[in-house]
Amino acid sequence: MSSPTSTPPRSTAADELVPQGRAHLGDRVFSGAALAAGIVILVALGGVFGFLLLEGMPALTANPEDIRGGNGFAAYVLPLLFGTIYAAIIALLVATPLSIGIGLFISHYAPRRIASILGYIVDLLAAVPSVVYGLWGIFFLAPALVPTFEVLEERLGFLPFFAGPASPTGRTMLTAGLVLAVMCLPIMTAVNREVFLQTPRLLEEASLALGATRWEMIRQTVLPFGRSGMVSAAMLGLGRALGETMAVAMVLSATGAVTLDLISSQNPSTIAANIALNFPESSGLAVNTLIATGLVLFALTFAVNFIARAIIARRAEFSGANA
Amino acid sequence: MSTLTPTRPPDSRPPAQADLTSGSLPMWAPWAVVVGCAAVAFGVGTALGWRTALSAVVFALLVLLVLPGVSYATEGRRKAMDRFMTVVVSLAFSLAILPLLSLLITVITNGIARFDIEFFTSDMTGVLGPGGGAYAAIVGTVLITAAATIISVPVGVMCAIYLVEYGKGKLARWVTLLVDVMTGIPSIVAGLFAFAFFALFFGPSIRFGIGGAVALSVLMIPVVVRSVEEMLKLVPNELREASYALGVSKWRTIVKVVLPTAAAGITTGIMIAIARVIGETAPLLIIVGTTNAVNWNLFEGRMASLPVFTYYSYTIPGVPPQFGVERAWAAALTLFLIVMLLNLLARFVSTKFSPKTGK
Numbered sequence: 001m002s003s004p005t006s007t008p009p010r011s012t013a014a015d016e017l018v019p020q021g022r023a024h025l026g027d028r029v030f031s032g033a034a035l036a037a038g039i040v041i042l043v044a045l046g047g048v049f050g051f052l053l054l055e056g057m058p059a060l061t062a063n064p065e066d067i068r069g070g071n072g073f074a075a076y077v078l079p080l081l082f083g084t085i086y087a088a089i090i091a092l093l094v095a096t097p098l099s100i101g102i103g104l105f106i107s108h109y110a111p112r113r114i115a116s117i118l119g120y121i122v123d124l125l126a127a128v129p130s131v132v133y134g135l136w137g138i139f140f141l142a143p144a145l146v147p148t149f150e151v152l153e154e155r156l157g158f159l160p161f162f163a164g165p166a167s168p169t170g171r172t173m174l175t176a177g178l179v180l181a182v183m184c185l186p187i188m189t190a191v192n193r194e195v196f197l198q199t200p201r202l203l204e205e206a207s208l209a210l211g212a213t214r215w216e217m218i219r220q221t222v223l224p225f226g227r228s229g230m231v232s233a234a235m236l237g238l239g240r241a242l243g244e245t246m247a248v249a250m251v252l253s254a255t256g257a258v259t260l261d262l263i264s265s266q267n268p269s270t271i272a273a274n275i276a277l278n279f280p281e282s283s284g285l286a287v288n289t290l291i292a293t294g295l296v297l298f299a300l301t302f303a304v305n306f307i308a309r310a311i312i313a314r315r316a317e318f319s320g321a322n323a
Numbered sequence: 324m325s326t327l328t329p330t331r332p333p334d335s336r337p338p339a340q341a342d343l344t345s346g347s348l349p350m351w352a353p354w355a356v357v358v359g360c361a362a363v364a365f366g367v368g369t370a371l372g373w374r375t376a377l378s379a380v381v382f383a384l385l386v387l388l389v390l391p392g393v394s395y396a397t398e399g400r401r402k403a404m405d406r407f408m409t410v411v412v413s414l415a416f417s418l419a420i421l422p423l424l425s426l427l428i429t430v431i432t433n434g435i436a437r438f439d440i441e442f443f444t445s446d447m448t449g450v451l452g453p454g455g456g457a458y459a460a461i462v463g464t465v466l467i468t469a470a471a472t473i474i475s476v477p478v479g480v481m482c483a484i485y486l487v488e489y490g491k492g493k494l495a496r497w498v499t500l501l502v503d504v505m506t507g508i509p510s511i512v513a514g515l516f517a518f519a520f521f522a523l524f525f526g527p528s529i530r531f532g533i534g535g536a537v538a539l540s541v542l543m544i545p546v547v548v549r550s551v552e553e554m555l556k557l558v559p560n561e562l563r564e565a566s567y568a569l570g571v572s573k574w575r576t577i578v579k580v581v582l583p584t585a586a587a588g589i590t591t592g593i594m595i596a597i598a599r600v601i602g603e604t605a606p607l608l609i610i611v612g613t614t615n616a617v618n619w620n621l622f623e624g625r626m627a628s629l630p631v632f633t634y635y636s637y638t639i640p641g642v643p644p645q646f647g648v649e650r651a652w653a654a655a656l657t658l659f660l661i662v663m664l665l666n667l668l669a670r671f672v673s674t675k676f677s678p679k680t681g682k
Contacts, residue, residue, distance in 0.1 A: 030574035034489050037481030038498045041548070044541060045501055048508070048516040055519035101415025109412050118416070120670065125423055127595075127662045129602020130510075131630045132430060132655045135637060140429045144376070182422045189419070213405035236507065243509020245605040246634065272511045272605070279609050287527055294515040298508070305507035309500055 048298065056292030058285060066285055077293050079258045083173075083268030084297070087248060088241035090177025090262070095185050095241075096234050102185070103192030108218060119193060126186035134250030137179040142170030142251065149174070149263040160260045167265035171253040174262040179247050184237035191236060191312070195229025196222050228315045235308035239301045242272075249273035271297040347398055353390055353406070360385035386410055426659075434656025437649045442657075447615040447627070453646045457654050459617040460632035463532065466621055467611065467628060468601050470536035471543055476593055478540075479547025486548070487555040488577055505545040513541040514606030521610070530612040532621035535628070538606035543596050550592025554585040587676030591669040598665035602658050604630035629658050 064072030106119050146168065153164035199222045207217040223230075254269035254277075269277075275290050282290060361382055368378030387410050395403035446459035482502070486495055517538035521529045558581050566576040582589070612625035613635055633654040640647020 024572055027572050027574045030577070031485075031489050034481050034485035037478050038485040038490065038494070040478055041482060041498050041501055041505065041544070044544070045505060047520070048512065048541065051516055051519035051523070052512070055515075055522060098415050098418060101412045102419050105412045105416040109409065110416075121423065122419055124663070124666060125419070127598050127602075127666050128423075128426060129604070129630055129655075129658050129662060131602065131604045131633045132426070132659055135433075135633070135651060135655050136426050136429050138637075139433070140425060147374075185419055213401055215405040215408040216401065218408075239507040243507070243512065245509065245511040246630075250634070250637070272509055275511050275515070276605050276608055280612065283527065291515050291519055294512050298512045301507055301509055301512070302504060305504045306500075308507075309503040312503075313496075313500055 049295075052291055052295040052298060056288055056295045059288040059292040062285055062288075067289055068286060073289065073292060076289060077271070077296055079256060079268055080271045080274050080293060081296065081300075082258055083254070084242055084270040084272070084300075086260075086268065087173060087177050087180055087252075087270055088238055090174065091180035091184055091241040092234060092238055094178060094181035095188055095237055096230075098181070099185055099188035099192050099233060099237070100230060102189045103196050104218065104222070106189075106193050107196035108214070108222065119190075122186055122189050125182065130183065130244060130246040131250070133179055133183060133247040137175060137247060137251035138171065141179065142172075142175050144170070145172075145175055145178075146170040152263055161262045163261050164264055166263050167253070169253065169265065171251055172263050172265065173252065173267045176248050176252040176267075177262075179251055180241045180244055183244055183247060184240040187240055188233040188237040191233035192226070192230060195226040195233075195315075198229075199225045228311055232308040232311040232315075235304055235311075239305040239308065242304065243297060243301045245272035245276050249276040347402070348394060352393070356390045356393060357386055360389055383414055387414070430652070430656050430659050433649075433652035434654075434659075437653035438656055442650070442653050446617050450615075451641055452643070455646075455650060457627075457629060457632055457650070457657065459615065460627040460629045460654065461657075462617050462619065463611070463626035463628040464601065464630075466619070467532050467535045467539065467607065467626065468597060470533060470621055471539035471600060472593070472597060474536060474540040475543040475547050475596065479544045479596075480551050480589065482544070482548045483551035483555055484577060484581075486552050488573070488581070502545045502548045505541075506549065508541065509605075510538075510542055510603050511605040511609070513538045514609035516541060517606065517610045530610065530625045531623055532611055532618070532626040534610035535607045535626070536621065538610055539600045539603060542603065542606070543600045546596040546599055547592060550595060551585075551589050554588030554592060555581060557588065558584045587672055590676075591673040594665050594669035594672070598662045598669070601665070602630055602662055604634055607631050608634065629654055629661075633658065 059067065059073055062073075064070070064075075067073050067076050069076050102122060106115050106122070110118055146166070149164075149166040149170060149172065152162045153166040156162040157164055203221040203225070204217055207220050208214075212220060248270050249272070252267055252269065252273060253265055254273065255266050256269060257266040258268050259266055271293050275294055278286070279290055364382035364385055365378050367373075368375070368381065373381075387407070390410055391403040391407040394406045398406075441454060442456040443461065444458055445454065445456040447455045482498070486499060486502075489495075490498065514535075517534045518529070520537070521531075521534050562580050562584060563576055566580045567573075571579070607628050608631055611628060611631070613627050613631045614625040615627070618624050618626045633651050636647045636651035636654060640651070
């Protein structure tokens with residue numbers, strides 16, 4: 001480049017600041033590549049949907065007697081759908097209050113200096129592979145819960161949830177739900193922590209200045225401010241719990257029964273676990289059937305995640321918290 | 324004026340000062356209650372032969388009742404409520420730490436038995452009882468994850484560049500939203516997608532490593548995009564403007580200024596993304612399968628991988644089952660260590676080399 005003094009006058013400053021106005025070849029290629037990468041995301045999502053539909057179609061249109069169970073696809077997938085949603089709801093009932101508590105602990109109770117380390121420790125829970133959770137669930141959690149199940153059956157057996165007979169192995173719906181709860185805690189905690197931290201400092205200080213205790217301050221400012229964030233955190237956790245495969249496939253001893261009983265050894269399976277357990281040995285139409293159930297699962301998690309993310313995105317736009 | 328100052332009675336000060344601290348417990352009181360409750364719970368527990376878990380539950384309940392109770396008697400209802408919630412929130416946090424600790428202990432104590440040299444140097448060809456190892460699985464995991472990284476990183480980084488540097492308007496907003504939605508795709512669905520895609524061309528019995536890499540990419544790309552996007556947003560705008568002011572074109576600015584500034588963050592993001600997918604079992608179970616011998620070819624034949632090896636060592640342990648289960652735990656420990664190492668390394672890189680944002 002020539003020295004500044006001999007530089008000929010360029011057109012305008014605005015043109016210089018926004019170089020794509022006079023793009024060179026390099027610029028055009030690079031921005032094109034970036035745009036293409038962005039579009040790849042859309043294509044990939046569309047591709048997942050398209051190919052699952054294509055390969056699942058034979059099962060949807062097949063003669064009902066040819067589907068496993070002999071009563072058509074709907075009869076095959078509905079019990080699985082029930083199990084999937086049931087396990088996810090158990091996980092959510094446990095994880096939602098916990099994640100709000102943990103989020104509050106990290107954002108408002110823990111000393112500033114160790115708060116980020118605590119957040120990191122919770123994030124580590126997300127990094128543990130699900131097959132490791134599966135082994136832990138089978139060999140540690142399930143046996144450890146058996147005595148509790150027996151007490152539940154004895155004392156609360158009149159409720160349909162604890163009707164029993166209590167499973168001697170502990171590999172029940174409740175165990176699977178608890179493992180799922182642990183697995184979806186990190187994502188929920190991360191979202192909760194973020195929205196709690198975004199509470200405007202002035203609101204908090206105003207509340208404290210009026211003599212509120214810490215809990216009163218949280219109830220008056222932090223929780224109302226974070227309400228939509230907590231809703232979407234719960235939905236993200238739900239999405240995680242619906243789609244989790246290996247931990248459920250390993251921990252749950254599924255018989256396909258449709259029951260509300262949480263502690264017996266008769267349990268409904270979940271869509272994801274059912275695919276993982278049956279896919280390797282399947283062929284022909286059975287494969288198409290499993291893929292079609294996968295499509296149902298994809299549609300379900302997509303809807304849940306989409307709503308959750310849309311709430312977060314709208315919140316970020318209007319609350320001004322991210323500005 | 325000074326003559327008008329009323330002379331205070333000397334005894335009026337002490338009560339006023341006492342008002343500030345009266346009616347509130349001293350700083351050490353909560354800790355004393357916690358220690359006292361622990362002593363009672365675990366003392367009674369050992370005396371009556373309770374299980375540790377039961378003692379812990381009793382301890383938690385005791386603290387939950389005693390501390391607000393003491394506070395209610397001395398400090399009033401509002402402070403008592405505050406203390407109650409403090410205990411609840413702290414308990415929630417310790418409850419989350421428990422599974423992590425328990426996982427750590429279970430995996431290490433069970434995995435250490437077969438965590439030996441043979442485990443890392445031999446494969447499973449002809450192994451029925453004792454012996455055997457995860458060499459084939461480690462080769463497979465490294466190859467498949469590397470291939471997935473090679474696919475995901477360019478796409479992910481370019482997509483992040485698009486979102487931060489170029490993206491405006493509707494398309495960019497949709498891409499951002501869908502990237503977030505994509506992070507929630509169940510791993511088994513990604514596996515089914517890869518299978519459905521390749522089965523169209525190669526028939527329904529197709530099993531190969533590259534299919535697994537494609538499936539993992541579907542899971543990995545959104546993670547890479549999200550973290551790289553965050554890092555690019557941290558690059559100060561002044562740097563870009565300074566570069567434009569020197570007449571540098573936009574793409575050279577991105578390549579020579581923006582990306583190097585964010586390099587540490589991008590490295591961190593990629594490592595975390597690798598840690599996320601390296602333990603994925605379900606997609607590999609579907610499209611890669613497993614095998615006993617080492618397979619170096621991503622494009623032909625089934626491959627073993629650590630997560631699937633763990634799963635099958637547990638479900639099909641052989642006779643007697645004990646040896647298979649031991650191998651499963653050793654593989655789980657290996658996976659666990661890899662994932663933790665990647666996470667720690669990522670954190671180290673991000674704290675050591677991240678740019679100073681001046682905030």
